[in-house]
Amino acid sequence: MSGPSDYQPTNSALKWIERRLPILGLMHSSFVAYPTPRNLNYWWTFGAILSMMLGVQILTGVILAMHYTPEATMAFKSVESIVRDVNYGWLLRNIHASGASMFFLAVYIHMFRGLYYGSYKEPREILWILGVIIYLLMMATGFMGYVLPWGQMSFWGATVITNLFSAVPYFGESIVTLLWGGYSVGNPTLNRFFSLHYLLPFVIAGVVVLHIWALHVAGQNNPAGVEAKTEKDTVPFTPYATIKDAFGVSCFMLFFAWFIFYMPNYLGDADNYIPANPGVTPAHIVPEWYYLPFYAILRSIPNKLAGVTAMFSAILVLAFLPWLDTAKTKSSKYRPLAKQFFWIFVIVCVLLGWLGGKPPEGIYVIAGRVLTFCYFAYFLILLPLLSRIEKPRPAPNSIAADVLAKTGSRSTPMVSTAIAFALAGALFAGSAQNARAADHEEVPPSQKWSFSGPFGKFDRGSLQRGLKVYKEVCSACHGLSYIAFRNLADAGGPGYSVAQAAAFASDYKIKDGPNDQGEMFERPGRPADYFPSPFPNEQAARVANGGGLPPDLSLITKARSYERGFPKFVFDFFTQFQEQGPNYVDAILQGYEEKPPAGVSIPEGAYYNKYFPGHAIKMPKPLSDGQVTFDDGSPATVAQYAKDVTTFLMWTAEPHMEERKRLGMQVFVFLIIFTGLMYFTKKRVWADAH
Amino acid sequence: MGGVAALWPFVSQMNPDASTIAAGAPIEVDLAPIAEGQDIKVFWRGKPIYISHRTKKQIDEARSVPVSSLPDPQTDQARVKEGHDQWLVVIGICTHLGCIPIAHEGNYDGFFCPCHGSQYDSSGRIRQGPAPANLPVPPYQFVSDSKIQIG
Numbered sequence: 139m140s141g142p143s144d145y146q147p148t149n150s151a152l153k154w155i156e157r158r159l160p161i162l163g164l165m166h167s168s169f170v171a172y173p174t175p176r177n178l179n180y181w182w183t184f185g186a187i188l189s190m191m192l193g194v195q196i197l198t199g200v201i202l203a204m205h206y207t208p209e210a211t212m213a214f215k216s217v218e219s220i221v222r223d224v225n226y227g228w229l230l231r232n233i234h235a236s237g238a239s240m241f242f243l244a245v246y247i248h249m250f251r252g253l254y255y256g257s258y259k260e261p262r263e264i265l266w267i268l269g270v271i272i273y274l275l276m277m278a279t280g281f282m283g284y285v286l287p288w289g290q291m292s293f294w295g296a297t298v299i300t301n302l303f304s305a306v307p308y309f310g311e312s313i314v315t316l317l318w319g320g321y322s323v324g325n326p327t328l329n330r331f332f333s334l335h336y337l338l339p340f341v342i343a344g345v346v347v348l349h350i351w352a353l354h355v356a357g358q359n360n361p362a363g364v365e366a367k368t369e370k371d372t373v374p375f376t377p378y379a380t381i382k383d384a385f386g387v388s389c390f391m392l393f394f395a396w397f398i399f400y401m402p403n404y405l406g407d408a409d410n411y412i413p414a415n416p417g418v419t420p421a422h423i424v425p426e427w428y429y430l431p432f433y434a435i436l437r438s439i440p441n442k443l444a445g446v447t448a449m450f451s452a453i454l455v456l457a458f459l460p461w462l463d464t465a466k467t468k469s470s471k472y473r474p475l476a477k478q479f480f481w482i483f484v485i486v487c488v489l490l491g492w493l494g495g496k497p498p499e500g501i502y503v504i505a506g507r508v509l510t511f512c513y514f515a516y517f518l519i520l521l522p523l524l525s526r527i528e529k530p531r532p533a534p535n536s537i538a539a540d541v542l543a544k545t546g547s548r549s550t551p552m553v554s555t556a557i558a559f560a561l562a563g564a565l566f567a568g569s570a571q572n573a574r575a576a577d578h579e580e581v582p583p584s585q586k587w588s589f590s591g592p593f594g595k596f597d598r599g600s601l602q603r604g605l606k607v608y609k610e611v612c613s614a615c616h617g618l619s620y621i622a623f624r625n626l627a628d629a630g631g632p633g634y635s636v637a638q639a640a641a642f643a644s645d646y647k648i649k650d651g652p653n654d655q656g657e658m659f660e661r662p663g664r665p666a667d668y669f670p671s672p673f674p675n676e677q678a679a680r681v682a683n684g685g686g687l688p689p690d691l692s693l694i695t696k697a698r699s700y701e702r703g704f705p706k707f708v709f710d711f712f713t714q715f716q717e718q719g720p721n722y723v724d725a726i727l728q729g730y731e732e733k734p735p736a737g738v739s740i741p742e743g744a745y746y747n748k749y750f751p752g753h754a755i756k757m758p759k760p761l762s763d764g765q766v767t768f769d770d771g772s773p774a775t776v777a778q779y780a781k782d783v784t785t786f787l788m789w790t791a792e793p794h795m796e797e798r799k800r801l802g803m804q805v806f807v808f809l810i811i812f813t814g815l816m817y818f819t820k821k822r823v824w825a826d827a828h
Numbered sequence: 829m830g831g832v833a834a835l836w837p838f839v840s841q842m843n844p845d846a847s848t849i850a851a852g853a854p855i856e857v858d859l860a861p862i863a864e865g866q867d868i869k870v871f872w873r874g875k876p877i878y879i880s881h882r883t884k885k886q887i888d889e890a891r892s893v894p895v896s897s898l899p900d901p902q903t904d905q906a907r908v909k910e911g912h913d914q915w916l917v918v919i920g921i922c923t924h925l926g927c928i929p930i931a932h933e934g935n936y937d938g939f940f941c942p943c944h945g946s947q948y949d950s951s952g953r954i955r956q957g958p959a960p961a962n963l964p965v966p967p968y969q970f971v972s973d974s975k976i977q978i979g
Contacts, residue, residue: 300926316839321852324874326844326845330842416874419943442960499945
C-alpha cells in the first residue's frame with residue numbers, strides 16, 4: 139500500500155504465486171518494510187490493540203453464535219446454558235462481554251490520541267472520517283449485542299433506544315414499527331438484531347481495511363506532528379513497530395484478563411440477570427458505560443426531538459473536525475492553549491459519562507446542560523477560534539530532531555496522562571452503578587465470604603448445609619430452575635458423589651410424558667432433571683403469595699446489587715470486591731423486624747425488612763432459629779442459615795467460579811512472563827534506534 | 829424506478845408479519861370486576877393498556893385544571909367515552925422513551941414513569957417531566973355497559 143514493493147521471494151513456489159497474485163509483496167510492503175515514524179509513543183499501539191480486539195470479538199462471537207438461540211423465550215436461557223454447560227462457555231462469554239468494554243475503552247483512547255496530536259488534519263481527513271464511521275458501526279454493534287442476552291436491561295435498553303427514532307416528525311411511529319417488526323420490542327426485534335450483530339463486525343472489518351489503507355497512503359502521524367521527510371525519520375515496521383505493538387498488546391491483555399477472570403460483572407448491570415419482562419420497567423434504565431456521555435446529552439435537553447438530534451450531532455460533529463480546527467500545527471504539544479483545552483474537554487466527557495449514569499433530576503439536569511454546552515462549544519467555538527488566535531510554539535524541523543531533543547525526560551507526561559485516563563475509566567465504570575443510588579436505603583453489611591478474592595473457593599460444608607436450607611425452606615416458594623441434580627456432583631460444587639446426586643434426585647417427583655397412552659405421568663427424578671419449580675406459572679405463584687412473585691433463585695446473587703458509591707467502586711476494582719449480591723441476599727434474610735420504625739407504614743400482607751428497597755416485602759420472615767438441623771454440628775441459627783444458603787446460591791449463580799479463578803491465575807502467570815519477555819525484546823530491538 | 833421497486837420487498841419485510849398483525853386483533857375486556865379506585869393492566873399488541881375505574885375525586889381533579897395550562901392541552905372529556913366518565917383507558921407507555929409508568933403514583937393521582945421522572949395526571953395527561961405528550965388513548969368502544977373492545 140506504500141507504492142510498488144521491491145520484495146522478491148527467493149523460494150520458487152512463492153515466486154510462482156507472487157507472479158500471479160502479488161499478495162506477499164503487499165504484505166511485505168504494508169507490514170514489514172513500511173516506514174513508521176521513529177518517535178511514536180505507546181499511545182500509537184492502540185491501533186494494534188484495536189485490531190486484536192476486533193479479531194477477539196469476531197472469533198468469540200462466531201463461536202457463541204453456535205450455541206446461542208435468538209428466540210425471545212429461549213435467549214436468556216441459552217446464554218445461561220452456554221455459561222453453565224458448554225465447555226469453556228463461561229470463558230468465551232466473559233471474553234466477549236468484557237471484550238466489548240475493552241474495545242470501546244481502546245477506541246476512546248485511540249480517538250483522544252488522534253484529537254491531541256491532530257491526526258485528523260491534512261492529509262488524513264478521510265482516514266479520520268473512516269474512523270468516525272467505524273466508531274458509529276461499533277456503537278450500533280455494541281447496542282445490538284447487548285440486547286441478545288434478553289435480560290431486563292437488554293429489553294428496556296432496546297425499547298428506549300429504538301424509541302429515539304419516534305422523535306422523527308411524521309414518520310417516527312412507522313419507523314419504530316419497522317425497526318421492531320411488531321408493535322413493541324419482541325421476538326422479531328431480537329431476531330433481526332442477532333442477524334445484524336453478526337453482520338456488522340464484518341462490515342467494521344471492511345472499513346478497518348480502508349482505514350489502514352488510508353493510513354498507509356498518508357503515513358502515520360506522530361507526536362511531533364511533522365511529516366517524515368528523510369529515511370532518518372523512520373524505522374521499518376518490522377521489527378520495530380511489530381515488537382512495540384506486541385508489548386502494548388500484551389500489557390492490554392493483562393488488563394483485559396483482570397476483567398475476564400476476576401471481575402466479569404464489574405462493568406455489567408445486575409438487572410440483566412433478570413429475564414426480560416415487558417410488563418415491568420427497571421427503576422433506572424442505564425446504557426452500557428461507553429454510551430453514557432451521549433445518553434447524558436440526550437437527557438439534558440428537555441425537548442425530545444432536539445435531544446435526539448443533539449445526541450447524534452455529538453457524534454457527527456467529529457466527522458467535521460478537520461474543517462473546524464484549521465490550525466497549521468498538528469500536535470497539541472506545541473499548542474499551549476489547545477493542550478489545556480484538550481484536557482478540559484477530556485474531563486467534560488468523563489463528567490458527562492458520570493452524569494449519564496445519574497437519575498435526571500435537580501442539580502444533575504443543570505450540570506448536564508452546562509456540560510453539553512461545553513462539549514459542543516469545544517468543537518464549534520473553541521477549536522475554530524483557537525486556530526485563529528493561538529500562537530503555537532515552534533515544532534521541530536524533523537522527526538529525527540524531535541527524537542534527539544528528548545532523549546532525556548519524556549516519561550513524565552506519559553505518566554500523568556496515564557493516570558488521567560485510569561481515573562477517567564474508573565469514573566465511567568462506576569457511574570453505571572451510581573445510577574441506582576436513587577433511594578436512600580440501608581446498605582447491606584459486607585460479610586466475609588469463603589469465595590471472595592482471587593483464590594476464593596466455596597466452603598463445601600456451607601454449600602451442603604445451604605442446599606439443605608434451600609430444600610427444606612426456600613423451595614416451598616422459590617424455583618432453582620437452572621440447576622440440575624447432576625450439578626450437585628460437579629467439580630467446584632457441593633462435593634457430592636454421582637451416586638449421592640442420583641439418590642438426591644430420586645427423592646423428587648418429576649412430571650414427564652406423554653406416555654404411550656398419551657398421558658402425563660410422574661416419575662422419580664434423575665440426575666439430568668432440573669430442580670422442579672414450586673408453581674406451574676407466574677400467575678399461580680402470584681395468587682399463592684398475595685400478589686408477590688417469588689423470584690427464581692438460580693441467579694439471585696448475581697441479579698441483585700446495591701450502590702457502592704464513589705470512591706469505593708474504584709477500590710473494588712483492585713480488591714476484586716464483587717459480593718454485593720451475596721451481601722444483599724444475606725442481609726434480606728436477616729433484615730426482618732417485628733415492628734417497623736416509627737413513621738413507616740407497611741401495607742397489609744407485607745412485612746418490614748430493613749434492607750429491601752422500599753422496606754415492604756411480601757415474603758414473610760422465612761428463617762427462624764432451630765428450623766433446620768445440621769448433622770455437622772453447625773449452629774442452628776438464622777445467621778448461620780443465611781450464610782449457608784447464600785453461599786449455596788452464589789454457587790448456583792456461578793457454578794464454574796472456582797475454575798474461573800484457577801484458570802485466571804495460570805493465565806496471569808503466563809501473561810506476566812510473556813509481557814516481561816516482550817518488554818526486554820523491545821528494548822533490544824530499539825536499542826540502536828534511539 | 830426498477831431499482832426502487834426491487835428495494836421495496838427488502839424494506840417491507842421488516843414490518844410486522846401477518847401473524848403479528850393477526851395477533852394484534854381487537855380484544856374484549858370485562859370491566860365488571862374492577863372496583864372503583866382500582867385499575868388493571870391488559871396487554872394488546874404487546875403494549876400494556878391501563879384501564880382505570882376512576883373515583884369521583886380523580887375525575888374532578890382531572891376536570892378542574894385549566895386546559896390551556898397543560899403541556900399537551902386536551903380536555904378530560906375528550907379522553908374518555910361520554911357516559912362512561914369513570915373509565916380511563918390509556919396505553920401505558922411513557923411518551924418520552926417507552927417505559928411503563930406506574931399507576932397511582934406521582935403528584936397528580938395518575939401515573940409516574942420511573943425512568944426519567946415524567947408524571948401524568950388522572951386523565952393520563954402529561955403534567956411534569958420530559959415526556960412531550962399525553963398517554964395515548966387506544967382505539968376502543970363500549971360493546972355493553974361493562975365490556976369494552978380494544979382495537
